[in-house]
Amino acid sequence: MLDGVRIIEIxxxxxxxxxxxxxxxxxxxxxxxxxxxxxxxxxxxxRAVLDRGKRSIALDLKAPxxxxxxxxxxxxxxxxxxxxxxxxxxxxxxxxxxxxxxNTALVFGRMTGWGQDSPLSHTAGHDxxxxxxxxxxxxxxxxxxxxxxxxxxxxxxxxGAMYLAVGMLAxxxxxxxxxxxxxxxxxxxxxxxxxxxxxxxxxxxxxxPTPRGQGLLDGPHWSRTYRCADGGxxxxxxxxxxxxxxxxxxxxxxxxxxxxxxxxxxxxxxxTARLAAIFSSRPRDDWATTFAGSDAxxxxxxxxxxxxxxxxxxxxxxxxxxxxTLQAAPAPRFSGQAAWLPGAIxxxxxxxxxxxxxxxxxxxxxx
Numbered sequence: 001m002l003d004g005v006r007i008i009e010i011x012x013x014x015x016x017x018x019x020x021x022x023x024x025x026x027x028x029x030x031x032x033x034x035x036x037x038x039x040x041x042x043x044x045x046x047r048a049v050l051d052r053g054k055r056s057i058a059l060d061l062k063a064p065x066x067x068x069x070x071x072x073x074x075x076x077x078x079x080x081x082x083x084x085x086x087x088x089x090x091x092x093x094x095x096x097x098x099x100x101x102x103n104t105a106l107v108f109g110r111m112t113g114w115g116q117d118s119p120l121s122h123t124a125g126h127d128x129x130x131x132x133x134x135x136x137x138x139x140x141x142x143x144x145x146x147x148x149x150x151x152x153x154x155x156x157x158x159x160g161a162m163y164l165a166v167g168m169l170a171x172x173x174x175x176x177x178x179x180x181x182x183x184x185x186x187x188x189x190x191x192x193x194x195x196x197x198x199x200x201x202x203x204x205x206x207x208x209p210t211p212r213g214q215g216l217l218d219g220p221h222w223s224r225t226y227r228c229a230d231g232g233x234x235x236x237x238x239x240x241x242x243x244x245x246x247x248x249x250x251x252x253x254x255x256x257x258x259x260x261x262x263x264x265x266x267x268x269x270x271x272t273a274r275l276a277a278i279f280s281s282r283p284r285d286d287w288a289t290t291f292a293g294s295d296a297x298x299x300x301x302x303x304x305x306x307x308x309x310x311x312x313x314x315x316x317x318x319x320x321x322x323x324x325t326l327q328a329a330p331a332p333r334f335s336g337q338a339a340w341l342p343g344a345i346x347x348x349x350x351x352x353x354x355x356x357x358x359x360x361x362x363x364x365x366x367x
Contacts, residue, residue, distance in 0.1 A: 001334060002028040005078050005172065008070065009054070011035055014152070016111040017050040020081050022165050023344060025330035031073060031355060034348040035061040046347070049327045053343025055351040059365065063081030067093050071102045072359050078172050078266030083111040086121050091195070096183045106181040107171040111164050115187035127155035127188070134159070134192040139199070143213030159191030214265060221271035222262065223246065225301055232284025233301040247296040251278065300309035
C-alpha cells in the first residue's frame with residue numbers, strides 16, 4: 001500500500017519506532033538512522049522486532065558530515081520521524097526549518113509525551129504519566145482501588161504511535177497534492193485524550209459517569225474478568241441484552257430474577273460476587289469450551305504464546321514466530337495483497353554502505 005513512500009527515522013524509543021515499523025509493514029521504505037558506535041538501550045535487544053522491514057544506517061548525529069548525510073536522505077524522503085525532547089533536533093542542525101528547506105514537501109513527524117509547546121514539554125515522562133494527566137488512567141481499576149498501570153498499549157502505542165502514523169499519512173497525502181510539507185506534532189497526551197471520546201459519547205446518555213465502577217464498561221458483572229479454578233482468567237463483556245440472555249442461559253441463570261435486571265447498578269457488586277464463585281469452580285479452558293461458538297461474548301484471557309497456539313490464530317495467523325522471536329503480523333489486511341512475510345530485522349548499520357553508495361550516485365547524477 002505504501003510502495004514508493006520513503007521515511008527517515010531517527011533512532012528513538014517506543015512509539016516513534018513503532019510508528020515507523022507500522023509504515024514499513026505497509027510497504028514504505030523506512031531508513032532508520034542508528035547511532036554510530038552507540039550501544040543498545042538497556043532492556044532492548046540487539047535486533048528489535050520494531051526494526052523489521054527497515055534499512056539501517058549508522059551515523060553520528062553530532063558529526064557535521066553525518067548531519068549532512070541525513071539532509072541528503074531528507075531530500076528524497078516523504079517523511080522524517082523523531083522522538084527527542086523539543087529543541088534537540090534543532091540543536092543538532094536537523095530541525096524542521098532546516099529539513100523543510102532541503103525538501104519543501106517533507107512531512108516532519110515529531111513524537112513526544114507532552115507535545116512541542118506546553119507547560120510540560122521539556123519535562124521527562126512515561127506512558128503512565130501521560131495517560132494519567134490526559135484522563136486515560138482514570139477508569140483503569142476496580143472501584144475503591146488505585147488505578148492499575150495498564151500496558152503501554154494505551155499511551156505509547158494507542159495515543160502516540162498510531163496518531164503519529166495517521167498524522168504522517170494525512171500530511172503526506174496533502175504534501176503530494178500541494179507540494180508543501182508540514183510538521184506533525186504527535187503528543188501521547190493529546191492522542192490519549194482523543195481516544196477518550198468513545199467514553200465521552202457514552203457519558204452523553206449517562207452510560208459512563210465519572211465515579212469508577214459505575215459505567216457500562218467498567219462496573220457491571222457482565223463486563224469484567226473472572227479468576228478460574230486453575231488460576232487462569234475468563235473475560236466477559238455481554239453488553240447487549242440479547243447476548244446477555246445467551247450468557248445467562250449457558251450458565252443456567254436464565255430464570256434467576258436477580259440476574260434478569262441487567263442494568264440495575266445497585267445489584268452489580270452482589271452479582272459480580274456470585275459470578276466470581278461460579279467461574280472459580282472450573283478451569284479456564286473448560287469455561288472457554290463451554291462458551292465456544294456462542295454469542296455470549298466470553299473469551300479466555302491468553303498469554304501471547306497461548307494466543308499463537310489457539311485455533312483462532314491458525315486461521316488468522318496474527319501471531320508468528322520467526323527465528324525464535326514471537327511477533328504479531330501487520331494489521332489491517334488488504335484484498336488482493338499477498339500473504340505477509342516478516343520483514344528482516346537488520347543489524348545496526350547493516351545497510352550503511354549501500355545507502356551511502358546510493359546517495360553518491362544521486363549526487364553524481366545532479367546537473
